[in-house]
Amino acid sequence: MEQRSLGRNGPATAAIGLGCMGMSGAYGPADRQEGIATIHMALDAGITLLDTGDFYGMGHNELLIAEALKGRPRDSYLLSVKFGAQRDPAGGWLGFDGRPAAVKTALAYSLQRLGVDHIDIYRPARLDPAVPIEETIGAIADMVKAGYVRRIGLSEVGPETIRRAAAVHPICDLQIEYSLLSRGPEDAILPATRDLGIAITAYGVLSRGLISNDYAAGQETVPGDFRSHSPRFQAGNIEANLALVAALRAIADAKGVSVAQVAIAWAAAQGRDIIPLIGAKRRDRLAEAIGALDVALDGDDLAAIEQAVPKGAAAGDRYPAAQMAMLDSEA
Numbered sequence: 001m002e003q004r005s006l007g008r009n010g011p012a013t014a015a016i017g018l019g020c021m022g023m024s025g026a027y028g029p030a031d032r033q034e035g036i037a038t039i040h041m042a043l044d045a046g047i048t049l050l051d052t053g054d055f056y057g058m059g060h061n062e063l064l065i066a067e068a069l070k071g072r073p074r075d076s077y078l079l080s081v082k083f084g085a086q087r088d089p090a091g092g093w094l095g096f097d098g099r100p101a102a103v104k105t106a107l108a109y110s111l112q113r114l115g116v117d118h119i120d121i122y123r124p125a126r127l128d129p130a131v132p133i134e135e136t137i138g139a140i141a142d143m144v145k146a147g148y149v150r151r152i153g154l155s156e157v158g159p160e161t162i163r164r165a166a167a168v169h170p171i172c173d174l175q176i177e178y179s180l181l182s183r184g185p186e187d188a189i190l191p192a193t194r195d196l197g198i199a200i201t202a203y204g205v206l207s208r209g210l211i212s213n214d215y216a217a218g219q220e221t222v223p224g225d226f227r228s229h230s231p232r233f234q235a236g237n238i239e240a241n242l243a244l245v246a247a248l249r250a251i252a253d254a255k256g257v258s259v260a261q262v263a264i265a266w267a268a269a270q271g272r273d274i275i276p277l278i279g280a281k282r283r284d285r286l287a288e289a290i291g292a293l294d295v296a297l298d299g300d301d302l303a304a305i306e307q308a309v310p311k312g313a314a315a316g317d318r319y320p321a322a323q324m325a326m327l328d329s330e331a
């Protein structure tokens with residue numbers, strides 16, 4: 001599988017990573033054994049980067065990953081873990097805790113759940129507005145020195161925070177939503193990360209399943225499914241967004257590939273510093289995503305894609321208002 005580098009100084013990683021969030025219910029019910037089989041399939045195919053968060057199913061996701069990794073050599077995969085999101089037992093979002101003591105406590109629990117002695121990339125899920133980023137990154141840097149963490153990443157923060165964080169400790173990647181329907185990072189964030197040699201682990205490349213052959217207007221979602229409250233999936237927006245997907249599908253059909261594959265190939269084509277995180281919880285989805293790496297997009301294809309889905313064309317914000325307000329990357 002094509003290799004890319006997670007930041008100027010590595011480590012090397014396959015051109016796509018596997019995001020495991022959906023295996024813990026973020027997009028409706030998930031089958032545990034199928035999730036584990038999907039992780040095995042990814043590793044066997046050469047995907048090395050596995051992304052999780054301690055708040056994905058409140059530990060469920062880390063425990064599932066630990067089970068999947070049993071017997072695998074520790075140097076055969078990279079674990080990317082987000083921390084800091086505060087949630088109640090019903091899954092409600094309460095805020096973020098980036099205080100140094102919280103960083104170290106969360107890390108201690110994650111190491112236990114994952115059954116490992118170090119985490120490859122540890123990152124705050126969001127900026128805690130009450131804690132200077134220097135303090136949060138400084139606490140992770142302490143854990144790097146102590147050997148519990150190898151590298152530090154960021155998530156959904158803007159250029160100023162990125163620069164302040166990188167002044168404390170090298171940052172290997174910024175995780176951020178980046179897709180044909182979410183191109184905000186192009187304006188000020190990508191110039192900053194490229195200047196600093198920081199990679200982008202792009203999530204939501206399929207816009208949470210919107211860019212696929214499966215999502216239909218009015219589709220029923222269970223409570224807890226992100227799409228049940230995402231503005232882009234609500235009546236009034238979903239119709240316009242599906243029309244964009246239909247225009248993109250015409251390009252995919254002409255190339256004999258799926259619309260999801262075009263979206264993944266488009267993200268991967270935006271630069272070798274972009275590593276799409278694929279949110280597959282099933283093997284068939286993962287196979288489709290891996291197939292995207294064989295989809296070559298030439299200049300004509302990219303121009304046609306731009307015309308089908310112009311920058312800024314998506315209807316509705318990428319998160320509900322309360323969660324948009326928590327995004328330093330949108331400030």
Ligand SMILES: NC(=O)c1ccc[n+]([C@@H]2O[C@H](COP(=O)([O-])OP(=O)(O)OC[C@H]3O[C@@H](n4cnc5c(N)ncnc54)[C@H](OP(=O)(O)O)[C@@H]3O)[C@@H](O)[C@H]2O)c1
Nearest residue numbers: 019020021027051203204205206207208209212279285288
């Ligand atoms: N840093 C952050 O703030 C943040 C936020 C969100 C996610 N993430 C990370 O990024 C990862 C990826 O993001 P995401 O899951 O939101 O984005 P995504 O890949 O855009 O969306 C995943 C959704 O797309 C659907 N889908 C359709 N075709 C697919 C295919 N061929 N391959 C994979 N999925 C397909 C899946 O359907 P099914 O449900 O039917 O499988 C799933 O509902 C997450 O797993 C998580 O690790 C990070």
